[in-house]
Each structure stands twice: as structure tokens, then as C-alpha cells.
Amino acid sequence: MKKRNMLCIKRKESLDVGHLILYNPYKNILSNFMELATKKEAKDFDPVAKVYHGLLSAPPEIREYYEALLGVTSYYQASKGGRGRYIEKKLASSFEFCSLDVKLSQIPFWLTYPAIHRKKGIFTLQGLSASEKKSIRRFHWDWIGEKDEETDLGSVIKNEKVMVLMEIKNRVDSGGTAARREIWTSQKFGVILDHLIEDKKIYRKHEEGEVKDFTFAEMLLHFDIHHLEMYIGILFDITDSPASIDADKRNGFYSSSKEGFNYLLSKMRDSKKFDIIDVDDEKLQVEVRHRLSGITIKCGALYGDEVTEKLFRQRTPVSDLLLLRYDDIWLSQLIAISERANLLKYGKNYTIIFRNLLIKDWNVRKLYDEFITSEGSEEALNNLVEYIIKKHSEIFPSELCSPSTEKDEYLADVIQFLGAVEA
Incomplete structure (x- = not known):
């Protein structure tokens, strides 16, 4: 027997933020896997899909397995499961002064209530x-501005x-040239640069019956921000x-970054608003001073550990x-694939049998509870499986x-899967 390293069997209240950003989507995915493993009706293919996917032409000896494979994997591939923003959330959760999804329109709120903004970005509203x-x-x-933009x-x-x-x-080959x-x-840095060049009022503050409008630069200075990177x-x-x-040059989109960087640099020079x-221009780094406000601005490309060094200053x-x-x-x-295949073929599987056994044998319930309470310890798992094999193997x-x-x-693997769902 092998003791697996299952996150979802751990006590949620004891996890730090870095683990919670995985725990919640994992728990949802595992619960849906369990539905597929124990309920035939959890996934059904219409006649057209059966023909298209070859379910009707698959050899009889593997047909149920193939259908189970399609059903389980199609759910997982369609499920977002938090994958898209995992890295950003992990970075934001690592340092308390880092936040996620920073919109230009929301920067005053972020600077006023950084903890709330960070929490909302990681866990949603x-x-x-x-x-x-x-x-x-x-x-x-x-x-009150027109061109809003969001940064990761x-x-x-x-x-x-x-x-x-x-x-x-995430990688040098993520995204594309455009x-x-x-x-x-036209996006991100370009929009922010436009606000600095145009110097129009884009924020309005209400306080004690007074109203005051701010440009982007004025808003930064109001919050004592003198340097923008x-x-x-x-x-x-x-x-x-x-x-x-070098890896970006070989396998990524460095040339596209350089085109964009040169455009940004030319725009800064042509505007006459920056020193x-x-x-x-090889490392794609520029530092300028905004003449109207005195704010210094650094803009560039970072690779690998440079990301954390600039973002967190360590x-x-x-x-x-x-x-x-x-x-x-x-x-x-x-x-789930194996159990669903057996469910389709035999109408039962180890998960269903084990759940029924939990109803009938108090000792199994007790040992299963000890397994979950111990957060899936190897000793508790061994005790449970050994008891079942000894008393109920048939x-x-x-x-x-x-x-x-x-x-x-x-x-043991079935029990660890079920325990992670039910813990």
C-alpha cells in the first residue's frame, strides 16, 4: 500500500493561503470525479457523440473503459479548476503587499485597502x-477616465x-507574437503611458463634502508613490x-517584445513628456522621469528570478x-476512470462497495474516521485496509x-480518493 500526498484530506482551516488557492478548486474537481465514479447518469453521450467518438465501434472488451476514459477526461479538460490564475494567485499569496488583478480604475481602492483588494483577488468577492x-x-x-486597463x-x-x-x-512561448x-x-503599458502623456483627470475623490479630480500622476503622488515600475x-x-x-530569443517571442519596447520608447521620446x-534596448529596459510630476518610471522585461526580485524586493x-x-x-x-468503467460494466465498483460497508460495519466507520481525522496518515490507512481485507475481502x-x-x-487508493472528497 502507498500513502498518497493528498491536499484535500487536510484540514482546511489549518492551511495557509498558498495551499488554499489549490485546495478549493481541487476539492471541486475531486467531488465531480466522485460523481462520475459512482453515478452512471453523471455523464451520458448522445447518439451523435457516440458515433463521433467511436463508442459504438470500440471493441466490446474495452468499450466501458473507453467510455469512462472519455467521460472523466472530458470533464477535467473542460474544467477551469483555477488553473489559469494559479501562478498569479500563488505569487500574490506569497507576500502581503502584493495583489492580483490591478485595474487602473481600482488603484485608489487598492492603495487605501490593500488587504481587502488582495483578498478579493485571491478568493473573489x-x-x-x-x-x-x-x-x-x-x-x-x-x-472618470475612459481607458481602463488591468495588470496581473x-x-x-x-x-x-x-x-x-x-x-x-508562465513560459517564454506563452501567448503569441501579437x-x-x-x-x-495598445494594452497594459501603452494605456498607462497614454494617461501620463495626456495628463487628463481620470479620478474623482469625494471627501467631507468636497470633490477633487486627479490625473494618474496626481493620484500616485496623493498616495505618496513617487516611482512607478x-x-x-x-x-x-x-x-x-x-x-x-536567451531562452526567450530561442524559443519565445523576444522579437515581438523588442518591437513593442521600441514602440514604447519612441512614444516616450516623441511625447516630450519624459526625460x-x-x-x-537589448535587455529591454528603460528608465525615464515624467516631467510634469517628477515621477520616475521604469519599464522592461524580466526573466526567471528577476520577477520575484522586482515584485517583492527579494x-x-x-x-x-x-x-x-x-x-x-x-x-x-x-x-475515477477505473471505477466508472466497472460501474458501466458491472453496475458496481470498490467505491460503492466500500460506502455500503461503512453503513454496515461500525469498526470500518471508526477506522475510516481515524483515517480522515489523522489527515490520511499511513498508519491509519494501513489499519483500515488491513481490517477490511481480513474481515470483508470476499x-x-x-x-x-x-x-x-x-x-x-x-x-487503499480508492479510500484515499474518497477520503479527500469527504474530509
Whole structure:
């Protein structure tokens, strides 16, 4: 028997934010896998789909397995499950002054209530308390601008009076040529630059019966921000090692970034609104001073560990973002496929048999509770499986067990899957 490393069997209240951003979507996915494993009606293919996917022409000896494979994997591939924003949420959860989804229109709220903004970004509006939601509704700043824009991450380093805005790319080959270029030009950095060049009033503050309008630069100075940094942060290369500029040149969209960077640099120069302090057009880095406000602005591309260094002012290996490695998804998906195949073929499986056994044997319930209470400890798992094999082995037919796995090992995996769902 193998003790699996299951996140969803752990007590939710004991988890830190970094684990919670995986726990909630994992729990939902596992619950749906369990539905597929125990209910035939959880997935049905219409006649056209059966023909298209080859269900009617699959050999009889593998037909149920193939249908189970299609049903379970199609659900998982269609499920977002928090995958799209995992890296951004992991970064935002790592440092208390970092926040997610920083919109230009919401920057005053972020700077006023950083903890609420961060919490909302990680857990959505549903994760906020009633008083926190009220703070959003009653916030006294209006957005009166026209070109709003959102950046993946932002951090404020108060002792340096710096705001950092960052657009994240997971790998050097993420996105495409146009998407990479547009970060610098028509979107993200380009929009922010337009607000600095145009210097129009885009915020309105209501306070004690008075109303005052602010430009983007004036708003930053109002919150004692004197330095603005904007970066595209690329985390990994195609081998999942920390990204580098050389890897971006070989396998990514460096040339598109350079086009966008050159456009941004030309726009700064042509506007006559900035003094150029420093330029490195190979590393795609520029530093300027906004003449009207005196705010310094850095803009550029970052790779690998440079991302955390600029975002948090400490160089943390980006590889640490991948350290949370759990068995929930791969194990539960494989068990769900096997169990659903048996459900379709025999009308039962180990999961259903075990659930019925829980009703009939108090000792099984007691040992199962000890297993869950211990957060899936190896000792508790062994005690439970050994008791079942000793007392009830005959109700778990060998034909319902994966042919490449011993009965006790397969049963242990089924129990760990179920425990992760029910804990």
C-alpha cells in the first residue's frame, strides 16, 4: 500500500493561503470525479457523440473503459479548476503587499485597502466579509477616465515609495507574437503611458463634502508613490527551468517584445513628456522621469528570478512556485476512470462497495474516521485496509480491481480518493 500526498484530506482551516488557492478548486474537481465514479447518469453521450467518438465501434472488451476514459477526461479538460490564475494567485499569496488583478480604475481602492483588494483577488468577492464588501460599495473615489486597463499583479514597496505593476507569462512561448507586442503598445503599458502623456483627470475623490479630480500622476503622488515600475515577467523556459533572455530569443517571442519596447520608447521620446534616464534596448529596459510630476518610471522585461526580485524586493527562486506537488488530481482521475468503467460494466465498483460497508460495519466507520481525522496518515490507512481485507475481502471481487494492482493497494487508493472528497 502507498500513502498518497493528498491536499484535500487536510484540514482546511489549518492551511495557509498558498495551499488554499489549490485546495478549493481541487476539492471541486475531486467531488465531480466522485460523481462520475459512482453515478452512471453523471455523464451520458448522445447518439451523435457516440458515433463521433467511436463508442459504438470500440471493441466490446474495452468499450466501458473507453467510455469512462472519455467521460472523466472530458470533464477535467473542460474544467477551469483555477488553473489559469494559479501562478498569479500563488505569487500574490506569497507576500502581503502584493495583489492580483490591478485595474487602473481600482488603484485608489487598492492603495487605501490593500488587504481587502488582495483578498478579493485571491478568493473573489464571495471570500469577503460583509464589512469588507461594504468598504467596496462605500469607497469614495470615482473613475472618470475612459481607458481602463488591468495588470496581473501589483505590489507597493512603501519604504521606497514604489508601485510595481507586472504582467505575467508562465513560459517564454506563452501567448503569441501579437499578444506579447500589445502588452507594450495598445494594452497594459501603452494605456498607462497614454494617461501620463495626456495628463487628463481620470479620478474623482469625494471627501467631507468636497470633490477633487486627479490625473494618474496626481493620484500616485496623493498616495505618496513617487516611482512607478511596469514589467512583463516571464517565469519559465520550455524545459520548466527559470526563464532567461536567451531562452526567450530561442524559443519565445523576444522579437515581438523588442518591437513593442521600441514602440514604447519612441512614444516616450516623441511625447516630450519624459526625460530619458537610462536605456538598454537589448535587455529591454528603460528608465525615464515624467516631467510634469517628477515621477520616475521604469519599464522592461524580466526573466526567471528577476520577477520575484522586482515584485517583492527579494530574490526568491521562481522554481519554488512549483513546490506544492500533490497527488489529488492524477490519482483521483485515474481511479475515477477505473471505477466508472466497472460501474458501466458491472453496475458496481470498490467505491460503492466500500460506502455500503461503512453503513454496515461500525469498526470500518471508526477506522475510516481515524483515517480522515489523522489527515490520511499511513498508519491509519494501513489499519483500515488491513481490517477490511481480513474481515470483508470476499465482497471486493478481484475483477473490479485494476489488473496491474494488488487488491489492498487498489482499495487503499480508492479510500484515499474518497477520503479527500469527504474530509
